[in-house]
Amino acid sequence: MGAIIMDGRAMGAAMTPYLxxxxxxxxxxxxxxxxxxxVLVGSDEASVQYVRNKRRLAKAIGIxxxxxxxxxxxxxxxxxxxxxxxxxxxxxxxGILIQLPLPAGxxxxxxxxxxxxxxxxxxxxxxxVVGIYRAAGATFVPCTPRGVLALMxxxxxxxxxxxxxxxGRSDIAGKPLAMMLGGRQCNATVTWCHRHTxxxxxxxxxxxxxxxxxxxxxxxxxxxxxxxxxxPGACVIDVGFRRMADGSFAGDxxxxxxRRVAGWITPxxxxxGPMTVLALMQNVIDAARxxxxxxxxxxxx
Numbered sequence: 001m002g003a004i005i006m007d008g009r010a011m012g013a014a015m016t017p018y019l020x021x022x023x024x025x026x027x028x029x030x031x032x033x034x035x036x037x038x039v040l041v042g043s044d045e046a047s048v049q050y051v052r053n054k055r056r057l058a059k060a061i062g063i064x065x066x067x068x069x070x071x072x073x074x075x076x077x078x079x080x081x082x083x084x085x086x087x088x089x090x091x092x093x094x095g096i097l098i099q100l101p102l103p104a105g106x107x108x109x110x111x112x113x114x115x116x117x118x119x120x121x122x123x124x125x126x127x128x129v130v131g132i133y134r135a136a137g138a139t140f141v142p143c144t145p146r147g148v149l150a151l152m153x154x155x156x157x158x159x160x161x162x163x164x165x166x167x168g169r170s171d172i173a174g175k176p177l178a179m180m181l182g183g184r185q186c187n188a189t190v191t192w193c194h195r196h197t198x199x200x201x202x203x204x205x206x207x208x209x210x211x212x213x214x215x216x217x218x219x220x221x222x223x224x225x226x227x228x229x230x231x232p233g234a235c236v237i238d239v240g241f242r243r244m245a246d247g248s249f250a251g252d253x254x255x256x257x258x259r260r261v262a263g264w265i266t267p268x269x270x271x272x273g274p275m276t277v278l279a280l281m282q283n284v285i286d287a288a289r290x291x292x293x294x295x296x297x298x299x300x301x
Contacts, residue, residue, distance in 0.1 A: 002259050002260060003236075003258075003259045003260075003261075003262040003263055003264055003265040004155060004263065004264045004265070005259070005265060005266075005267060006151045006152075006154075006155050006237070006264055006265065006266045006267075006271055007267070007270065007271070008147070008151060008266065008267075008270055008271045008272060008273060008274035008275040008278075009270045009274045011150070011151065011154055011274070011275065011278075011301070012057070012274040012275060012277070012278045015278055015299075015300065015301065016057075016060060016061060018299070018300060019061045019278075019281055019282065019285065020060075020061050020062055022285050022297050023061055023062040023063055023285060024062065026285070026288055026289070026292075027062070030292050032094075032288050032291070032292060033062070033063070033064050033288075034063045034064065034094045034095070034284045034285050034287065034288035035063065035064030035065065035066070035092055035093050035094050035095070035284075036054070036058060036063060036064070036065050036066075036093075036094070036095045036096075036097060036121065036280070036284045037066050037067075037068060037087045037090075037093045037095070037096050037097070038051050038054060038065070038066070038067045038068070038096075038097040038099055039067075039068045039070065039080065039083060039084070039087075039096070039097065039098050039099060040067055040068065040069050040070070040099045041069075041070045041071075041072055041075045041080070041099070041102055041103065041106075042070075042071070042072035042075070042103065043072075044101060045243045046215070046241050046242060046243065046249075047099045047100070047101070049249070050099065050241075050273070050276075050277070051067055051099055053273065053274070053277050054097075054277050054280060055067065057277050057278070057281060058281065058284075061281055063281060063284055063285070064092070066093075068083060068087075070083070072103045075102065075103050075106060076105070076106070077105075077106050077107045077110055077111060080098075080102075080106060080111050081110065081111060081114045084096060084098070084111065084114045084115055085114060087119070088114075088115070088116040088119065093119065094119060094121075094284055094287040094288045094291060095119050095120075095121035095280075095283060095284040095287045096115050096116070096119045096120070096121065096122075097121060097122050097280065098111060098112065098115070098122065098124070100170070100172065108171070112124040112125050112126075112171070113125055113126050117139065118139075118287065118290060118291065119287060120139070120140055121140055121143075121280060121283035121284050121287055122140070122142060122143060122172060122280070122283075123140045123141055123142035123143070123172070123176065123283070124142070124171055124172060127139070128140055128142075129171075129176075132176055132179055132180065132183075133179060139290070140283045140286070140287070141176075141180075141279070141283070142171075142172050142173075142176045142177075143172070143276045143277075143279040143280045143283065144172055144173040144176075144177065144213075144239060144272065144276045144279070145173070145176045145177040145180050146275075146276075146279035146282070146283075147272055147274075147275030147276045147278060147279040148177060148211065148237055148239065148272060148275070149180065149186070150275055150278075150279065150301040151237070151266065151271070151272070151275055152209075152235070152237075153301055154301055155264055157209070157235045157264055158208075159181065159186045159187065159188050159209065160186065160187040160188065161187060161188070161189070162188050162189070162208035162209055163188070163189050163190075163191065163206060163207055163208045163209070164178075164181045164182075164188040164189070164190045164191070164207060164208065164209040164210075164211065165190075165191045165193060165203055165204055165206070165207035165209070165210050165211070166178040166181065166190060166191070166192050166193065166211045166213065167193045167194065167197075167200070167204075167210075167211065167212040167213060167214055167224070167252075168193075168194065168212065168213030168214050168215075168239070168240075169192070169194050170213065173213040173239055174192070174194075174211075174213040174239075177211060177213070177239075178190050178192045181209070188209065191203055191206075191207070195214075200229075201228070201229050204225065204229040204230065204231075205228075205229055205230070205231055206231065207230075207231055207234055208231065208234055208235065209234065209235045209237070210225070210230060210231075210234055210235070210236045210237070211236075211237045211239060212224055212225050212238060212239065212240050212251075212252035212253060213239035213240060213252075214240045214252050215239070215240035215241045215242050215251070215252065216240070216242060217242065218252075222254070223250070223251075223252060223253060223254040224240070224252040224253070225238075225252055225253040225254060225258060226254050226257065226258070227254065227257045227258050227260065227261045230258050230261045230262055231261075232261055232262075232263075233262070233263035234261075234262050234263060234264075235262065235263060235264040235265075236253055236258055236262045236264065236265045236266070237264075237265075237266050237271070237272060238251035238252055238253040238255070238265070238266050238267075238268040238271060238272065239251070239252070239272050240252030240253075240268070241268065241269075241273065249268075249269050250268060251268030251269075251271075252268075253265070253268065255267055255268060282297070282299055285297060
């Protein structure tokens, strides 16, 4: 029997009417249109695809959207901070997203901390990170972890007491997800891995929940995660995203082979990606609600 496919596209489609209703209510009752500004530096293909998907869903829901494109050669820390500060002052903007990766030499932490915490819909500023670290309930949950946890709830994946292995330590995916899975709301036991981890194969085989967030060419093989690395019946959530040599997009997991071993698995594309974009829209809507003094929306997931 094959794995249960955790379909992010289907889940996003089911959630879209609810988000449309939330946006319509804000516009009708409060004359407020939630609006996202995304800062895109350079032409990284995965980043361009993500921003394109974001713009498409925002339009479908009724959220305002603008993209500020900056050439990589012009992207100094000072230049980008000036752009963020301009967006902070713009009352039309309810959420700001800095699309990663950024060129070498840009101080990412300084840039993140320049974002107005009330507009930090990607959950990267210091105030948000502290809330996650202390399990104090951050204003905005980072989009990828929010999407991953929503998928796990929807497909009833057991988390409490299970062993989760997270591979990757970016500020928007692996790092916050590892903290949240091990926190009091999830209660998993987490092993956090990265490129310097020894014995990765054996650690993966012990995981009840396996979440690779690498998105890079493993060099010696086509996929980072092969079926021999997966515990039978495990939940495998593929967060990595990259363009293959043939021009197609893929993740870290050999989907067709691993689906024969796993209990649950996300396709890639079509799993975590759509849920990340959906979570971003939820955060943008909530940012507008907070500005009006309203509580966050009670989303179904």
